[in-house]
Amino acid sequence: xxxxxxxxxxxxxxxxxxxxxxxxxxxxxxxxxxxxxxxxxxxxxxxxxxxxxxxxxxxxxxxxxxxxxxxxxxxxxxxxxxxxxxxxxxxxxxxxxxxxxxxxxxxxxxxxx
Amino acid sequence: xxxxxxxxxxxxxxxxxxxxxxxxxxxxxxxxxxxxxxxxxxxxxxxxxxxxxxxxxxxxxxxxxxxxxxxxxxxxxxxxxxxxxxxxxxxxxxxxxxxxxxxxxxxxx
Numbered sequence: 001x002x003x004x005x006x007x008x009x010x011x012x013x014x015x016x017x018x019x020x021x022x023x024x025x026x027x028x029x030x031x032x033x034x035x036x037x038x039x040x041x042x043x044x045x046x047x048x049x050x051x052x053x054x055x056x057x058x059x060x061x062x063x064x065x066x067x068x069x070x071x072x073x074x075x076x077x078x079x080x081x082x083x084x085x086x087x088x089x090x091x092x093x094x095x096x097x098x099x100x101x102x103x104x105x106x107x108x109x110x111x112x113x
Numbered sequence: 114x115x116x117x118x119x120x121x122x123x124x125x126x127x128x129x130x131x132x133x134x135x136x137x138x139x140x141x142x143x144x145x146x147x148x149x150x151x152x153x154x155x156x157x158x159x160x161x162x163x164x165x166x167x168x169x170x171x172x173x174x175x176x177x178x179x180x181x182x183x184x185x186x187x188x189x190x191x192x193x194x195x196x197x198x199x200x201x202x203x204x205x206x207x208x209x210x211x212x213x214x215x216x217x218x219x220x221x222x
Binding site: 033041048098100109 | 199215
């Protein structure tokens with residue numbers, strides 16, 4: 001099946017710990033994106049990558065880091081510097097060019113205790 | 114800054130009713146997408162509609178790019194239509210999607 005997978009579905013961490021969220025796609029898409037969603041809110045862009053080994057900050061990049069070593073993978077690390085990390089995290093991908101249609105994974109719900 | 118505004122923020126419908134959701138955007142766009150977020154959080158693509166009208170079953174969408182708005186029509190609503198509907202657009206060049214805050218739809222039997 002072609003699609004975008006995110007793991008884990010739920011993640012619990014203690015305050016001060018770094019955590020890494022996985023995002024994999026087998027759609028052969030060049031571009032990948034990470035969004036954050038808070039309760040009752042829309043999606044806000046954290047980071048995006050349009051090509052391997054290159055990525056750009058979105059609107060709320062502080063306290064997050066990413067890597068893009070492979071076309072199909074775009075992991076997100078939530079660092080201890082992120083002041084309010086509890087949220088729903090969504091990964092997306094598209095063919096090259098942000099004006100193209102984006103498709104989303106199922107999301108990871110992160111709770112920091 | 115660039116804004117995407119959706120209305121109404123909340124909508125309650127009786128099953129079988131029709132509804133129109135609106136998306137206004139503050140600048141010209143070269144793409145517009147409508148999504149449905151189900152109760153489990155999954156974002157489902159409804160329409161990719163830079164301009165014109167598209168239909169998919171009971172749903173249709175119209176984007177009037179020159180007037181900077183898009184409409185999503187839901188006819189004969191069903192309880193499974195409940196959830197949050199988002200519109201999103203990239204603004205000029207190669208910028209990522211900007212999302213509206215969504216319309217929360219509740220369809221009651």
